[in-house]
Amino acid sequence: MIPFSEYMNEWLYGPEGYYANFKAIGKQGDFYTAVSTSRFFGATISHYMISLIxxxxxxxxxxxxxxxxxxxxxxxxxxxxxxxxxxxxxxTMRFGIVERFAGLRKAQRDYFVSRFGDAIVLEHYEDPRQVGAKEAFxxxxxIFDAFPCDLVFKGKTALVERQSHDIRFEGEDAQALALAEKYGQIKGEVARGYEAFARSxxxxxxxLVFVSFDYGEKEARTDFSIRIYKGHEVFPLFEEGLDLGELFGRSxxxxxxxxxxVIDAFEAAGFTTAGYKTQLRALTEMGLPHLLExxxxxxxxxxxxxxLNKVKTLIDPQIMGERFKMVEFRQELG
Incomplete structure (x- = not known):
């Protein structure tokens, strides 16, 4: 049996993992994101970056x-x-993507050629430490919801039987349990890898200015939120009758x-937390109303x-506006 975090890592990033090769996002994919909803999402963040410059x-x-x-x-x-x-x-600016999978790097290069021709030079890095820039936005x-996690329940961590995909709370991973205790979790997910990522x-x-959007809260949940997206349907991991073997790597x-x-990991790595806001408030303060005007x-x-109808999805409190959060970290800014 293996820890659930290792199982999830294989599910998402193994040789045949879900993210190892290009997957459609949006109507033709398994889920929507803010990026696939409206180009004003990227435009607003860009407007904010320009204001910092x-x-x-x-x-x-x-x-x-x-x-x-x-x-x-x-x-x-x-x-x-x-x-x-x-x-x-x-x-004057340079443009790059950190991407470890060769197949995705190719898809990104092809997309940039189709969109910008040879007007934009796209640089690729397999690890953040390879960038080595003087200044970066x-x-x-x-991204943070895609880090492998361990599952904890009443002082035990989840183990998975590879062949049957059965999940049993029989593990005693000291690091996962220590994190669970730190955040008051008796039941739920404990992300693994935030600390190493922040250091990189x-x-x-x-x-550096780092801006990231994701869904969650500023405290740990007291139940399991882990779920599977397939064809725009949502399946709780522990739903009765769910065939994990069929969904593994395909969803x-x-x-x-x-x-x-996340904040603790970045502050331990020397960053200052410059903001934590709902997506609605963040996009509004970054200048979305001005762009619409x-x-x-x-x-x-x-x-x-x-x-405007597309943008409403981004900021409607009942859709993405309140559920999604923005966190901003800064390092050595004058």
Whole structure:
């Protein structure tokens, strides 16, 4: 039997894992993200980054990096907005993606060629520590929920039988149980790898702004949130009759993020927490209303209404607006 975190790692990142090869996101995939919902998501984050450059917190030579980029839509949307708001930055900035899977790197390169031709040079890195930039603005969407986790229940951790996919709470992983005790968990998920990831991020650039969006809360849940997404249907992991062998590697498996754990990991690595907000508040403060006003001024009412309806999904408290959170970390900013 193996720890659940190892089982989940194989499910998502093994040779035949769910994320090892390109998967469609959106209507044709298993789930939607903010990126697949509206290009104004990336445009708003880009507008915020430009405001930091204009205020002197970052320089025009900042390296824009996405982590967990899938096909690269978010980074592409951000670059497209730079071209509209501050095109001179395209001459000074560098653009990159941290991606460990060769198949996804190819999909990202192909997408950038189809979208930008040879106008944008896309750099790739397999690890954040390879970037080595002087200054960087780093963005990630739904990355922390994709870290393998252990499951704890009444002082025991979950073990999985490889062949049958049976889950039994018979383990005693000291690190997982220590984290569970720290966050007051008797039952639930304990993410593994946040600490190592935060340390690797601290080596990405001397001066760094890291903005990430994900679903969860600033405290651990007291029950199991872990679930499987397949064809836009949601299946709780412990649903009776669920065939894990059939779903293994062919579907997404995820859980609610404990942002207190994320924040502790980054602050231990030397970062300052610059913000923790709902997605609604974050996008509003980053300038989304201003971007929509600019669109309205173009005079195309049909386009405006269509994009406004997409944006509502991002900020509606009943959909993504309150459930999703933004966390921002900074390192050595003047």
């Amino acid at each position: 204009e205020a002197g917190h970052l320089s025009p030579y900042t390296h824009l990096v996405e982590i967990g980029a899938h096909q690269g839509y978010l980074l592409g949307d951000m670059i497209e907005w730079i071209a509209q708001e501050a095109p001179e930055l395209l001459e 780093v963005v990630a969407n739904e 991020m601290s080596a990405l650039a001397k001066k 997404d498996i995820t859980y609610d993020v404990n942002f207190a754990h 600019q669109l309205a001024k173009l005079g195309d009412q049909t386009l405006y209404v269509r994009e």
